[in-house]
Amino acid sequence: MARRRRIAVLISGSGTNLQALIDACASGVLPHTDISLVFSNRKAAYGLIRAAQASPPIPTAYLALQPYLKSHPNSTREDYDEEVAWRVRKVSPDLVVLAGWMHVLSERFLDVMEGKLGEAQSSDVSTTTEARAIPVINLHPALPGAFDGANAIDRAFEAFQRGEIAKTGVMVHKVVKEVDRGEPILVQEIEFHDGESKENFEKRLHETEWTIIVAAAKKVLEEYIPVGIDAP
Numbered sequence: 001m002a003r004r005r006r007i008a009v010l011i012s013g014s015g016t017n018l019q020a021l022i023d024a025c026a027s028g029v030l031p032h033t034d035i036s037l038v039f040s041n042r043k044a045a046y047g048l049i050r051a052a053q054a055s056p057p058i059p060t061a062y063l064a065l066q067p068y069l070k071s072h073p074n075s076t077r078e079d080y081d082e083e084v085a086w087r088v089r090k091v092s093p094d095l096v097v098l099a100g101w102m103h104v105l106s107e108r109f110l111d112v113m114e115g116k117l118g119e120a121q122s123s124d125v126s127t128t129t130e131a132r133a134i135p136v137i138n139l140h141p142a143l144p145g146a147f148d149g150a151n152a153i154d155r156a157f158e159a160f161q162r163g164e165i166a167k168t169g170v171m172v173h174k175v176v177k178e179v180d181r182g183e184p185i186l187v188q189e190i191e192f193h194d195g196e197s198k199e200n201f202e203k204r205l206h207e208t209e210w211t212i213i214v215a216a217a218k219k220v221l222e223e224y225i226p227v228g229i230d231a232p
């Protein structure tokens with residue numbers, strides 16, 4: 001009997017994309033798959049409530065950058081990133097999904113996910129990482145190379161209003177050090193409609209996100225751990 005597949009989801013906000021993943025696991029669209037951790041860098045992230053209200057409830061964790069730095073004198077942002085990575089690695093996910101995670105991750109996070117670092121250095125996390133590399137993917141509301149970084153939706157809509165573009169899109173890509181420059185996994189273009197309100201445009205875009213994030217997770221999980229194959 002093949003073991004179930006595990007996803008860890010990193011969030012910072014309302015968690016509507018997390019909810020899409022929760023629903024996909026529950027409905028079998030993501031077969032034999034569980035979300036084993038929802039991690040937030042913001043205490044008020046509603047996605048933490050979504051996880052707690054899932055059936056069964058999904059374990060959650062929270063760690064924000066500034067409180068971490070205050071409680072760890074002389075620590076750096078990179079130390080924080082590595083701490084986050086060990087806490088995520090502790091649940092041995094098969095896939096890590098950044099779903100509205102609004103923090104740029106340094107290489108220290110990626111090195112831990114790739115299995116390049118040895119024992120956890122943190123006092124909070126006692127684990128020895130296997131060498132297994134864990135894929136990390138990110139949902140970004142823009143086309144490859146178009147509007148990297150934060151506030152991509154607003155920037156794209158404003159560019160359309162200036163007559164500079166006629167379409168934008170949503171992508172899920174592999175996470176690398178360079179923000180939003182990882183290899184695209186899935187891309188969905190979205191046309192702008194003349195006269196359409198920003199609210200309606202955003203509604204269409206978010207609905208596209210909810211579909212593509214599930215499809216991308218399914219694609220990556222199948223590549224790494226096809227259903228029915230015993231995972232490591």
Ligand SMILES: Nc1nc2c(c(=O)[nH]1)N[C@@H](CN(C=O)c1ccc(C(=O)N[C@@H](CCC(=O)O)C(=O)O)cc1)CN2
Nearest residue numbers: 101102103104105138140149150175176177178179180
């Ligand atoms: N190394 C990488 N880290 C992250 C990636 C990535 O591709 N590589 N994707 C982002 C997600 N994201 C866009 O998709 C994004 C999120 C946030 C920011 C940003 O400028 N964050 C600021 C803080 C903003 C805030 O707290 O409101 C920051 O980190 O200082 C840029 C891009 C996730 N990380």
Ligand SMILES: NCC(=O)N[C@@H]1O[C@H](COP(=O)([O-])[O-])[C@@H](O)[C@H]1O
Nearest residue numbers: 013014015016017018099100141149
């Ligand atoms: N650069 C990353 C970025 O802008 N991510 C965006 O944050 C929102 C999170 O919504 P959610 O918390 O409801 O899933 C989504 O629109 C996602 O594309």
